[in-house]
Each structure stands twice: as C-alpha cells, then as structure tokens.
Amino acid sequence: MKVKRKSKSAFVQSFSGMTLSIITVISLSPLVLAVPGQVSLHSLEQSAHRQPQKIAQSSGTDTSERSQLLQQANALYNQGDFKGAEENLRKLIKKFPEDAFGHFQLGNTLFQQKKSEEAITAYKEAIRLKPKYALAYNGMGMVYASQSSWEEAITEYKKALEINPNYAEALTNFALALLQTNKKDEALASLEKALKIFKEQNRNEKVNQVERILREIKTADDPSVS
Template sequence: MKLNNGFKSVFVQPLSYITLSIITTILISPSVLAVTAQNYLHSPKTSADKFTGQENFKTREQKLAQLEDSVVQERSQFIQQANALYSQGNFKGAEESLRKFLKKFPEDSFGHFQLGNVLFQQKRLDEAISSYQEALRLKPKYALAYNAIGIVYASQSRWDEAMVEYRKALEINPDYADALTNLALSLWQTNKRDEALASLTKALNIFKSQNRKEKAYQVEQILQQIKNSDNPGVS
C-alpha cells in the first residue's frame, strides 16, 4: 500500500521524529546493580561478622556504596560516549562503544536497546530487531523495545507486523503516546481511518498533558491532514 502524494510528506516526518525520540532517551539508571546489592547485603554472615555486629554491617554498606558508585560511573561514561557519537552521526563509533559496554555489562537491557537504535540508523534492520529482542528477553515489559521493533517493521511497510508490536507496547503502557502515534500511522496505511483518528486523538491529549508541545503540534498536523483528506490514506 502507498500513501497518496498529498499525505506522503506529512507521514514521513512524524515517523522520523518518533524514531529519533527512542534513541535520545538516555537513562542512567543503575539497574545492573540490583542483583549485586541484594546478594551482597543478604549473604550469610561469617564468624567475624557475629562478633563485630552493627559496626561490620556499616562497613559492608560503605563498601557496597563505593562499588555502586564505581559501576554507575563506568556505566554512565559508556552510555554518554555512545550518545555523543550518535548525536554526531557517528553510528559506527556509537556501535563500537555500545558493544564494549555490553561486553562488560551483558545483562543490561538498556544497552541492547540502544544498540538496536544504532543498528537501525545503519539500516541493519534484522540485527536491530535481534538487539531489541535481547533487551526484551532481559526485561520482558520493555515497552520502548516493542515500539522500536514496530518502527523497524513500519520502515519496511510491514504494517500489520508493526501494529502487533505497537499494541504489545500499549498493553504494558496504555498511555505511551509515541506508540499510540505510531499505531495510528500504521492504521492509516491500512485504511483504518477512524481507528487512526481515535489513536491520534488519545496520543495528542497525552502529549498535551505531559507538556510535550513539539510532539503535540506534530500530531495535530497529522490529525488535520487525515481529516481534510478525501482519500482515506491508500491509493
């Protein structure tokens, strides 16, 4: 299915900016530390621990805090470096940085998600999907990863498959406005005009409530274009 000429330019821009939005969402959260901290604090006490009591517990806490600070700082440096390279358009460099990061932190779902974004920008679509799927294996309720897979499918005009992924993201987070917008664009491509309008309207209200003015404006433009179109999206 193809867009008519009057709508094509309007479609391409929103898909582009939504794709970029998933890549620039850099979260420096120390999720990788959760298991380490839990194991450390709940490990069986040694004989020495029984004699030192509270003082030894504080020592363990201090050591754990130092370990966390060190790991968080290292993780942050890797992610910031990859993000800087991506911002410069150096996708190959960003990929190398992320692969080094994942070699050290192989269980970091966010790292796999970011690698998928970088691979997508290099048009290595199958590899991008594999990275997103690995992120989902590590974090099954990763709405951003489902949305990202949908974007990859949409870039190949695989609209039905894209919609499946967007809906998975929305099952996790019904107020995920980016996924609602992407779903609407795929619905429009498959001649489901009323459903597309409903999804876009919901996305618009959420963007407004979040004070995300740029995205709200872009969704308003898409809504207006659909409403003014005599042809419901396909030729």
C-alpha cells in the first residue's frame, strides 16, 4: 500500500508543474487567456456559439458602439495591455450592463492580470445574465485551477459540461483537474472524448496538445516510455 501511495504522489507531482501551463494554452480558445497576439477577443466572440449576435439582438442597443469597444479591447489585449483592455470592457459594461459577453470577457482579462476574485465576480455576473453560460463556468474553473483549488475547479467544469457535454476545452480542463486529485481513469476518459471532438472539428493544434497530455500521462505511468 505504501508503494502505491508513493506512486500516486509522484504521479500528481509530475503534473503539478505542467498543468497550469497547459491550462493557459489549451483551454482558452473560447476564452481570451492565451499568448498575446494569438487570440482575438472579437473573433472568439463570434465563435462562441454565436452568442454575440443573440446578445446584440436582445439588447436593442447601439451594437456598432459595442463592436468598437470590443475591437479596442481586442487590440489592447493582443498588445499585452490587459489593463487597457479591462478599461475598454468596463466602458462597454457601463454602456451595456446587460451584456453577458462583456462581463465574460472582463473576467478573462482580469484573470490575465491575476485578479482572481474580481475575475470570479465578472464570470458570476455573466452567468447571472445568461444562466447557461458554459464558457463562464469554464472560466471560473480556470481561476480555481490557477489557485490549485482543484475540487472547486472540478465543480465549475462539471457545470460547464452539464450545459455542453461536447465542450472540448472544458473536458480537457476537467481532466487536468482530475489528474491532480488522483482520478486518472476518469481523466483519461475525458481527454479521449476531448481528443475525438477536436479531431472532428479539425482543430489540429488542440489535437496535438491533448495528445501531448496523453503522452505525459503514459510517461508518468512508465518512465521508460518515451
């Protein structure tokens, strides 16, 4: 039993260093938390189940001003100016307080600045406005994961997956958190499902990232495997 416990501990430790780095790369295509210059707030909005169109239609407000503020936030974000992006998103929210997507993106930008509690508040407001907001639940999970609060992260990822069982980024995040709690079999199942979805979507970069995680797990199980 002691050997098994030691093996589990070594397995978890082997992932503790890589998990957060992977979280900030793989899980964020529906979010905004990747390397500056590689992700577009505006284009991500368009890909997120076409939510912005629904928001704009329901708001009855000047969507051109909204679009301009988002574009400005996007430009600042991609320059690494997260504070500037935050300021533009706060202007958007002041003008369009019922814009769930604006609150969601604000949460992403705050997370980049390591303002964890503020990010959670922004995500919660997005969820209040749009209860079935899987992306916001995933965002909250990522904040908790960044704090190594794995059980809380798992809870939020589960909520995201209850809304959208085929949300591949959340499946991947869920798996990474499960690995930290010694639930390897469940994590592997979640990763395999995410991999299948990414392949069906022809998202080759994500496919490569998930395959990398699976290789890491195999290596952790058997260090002789290269």
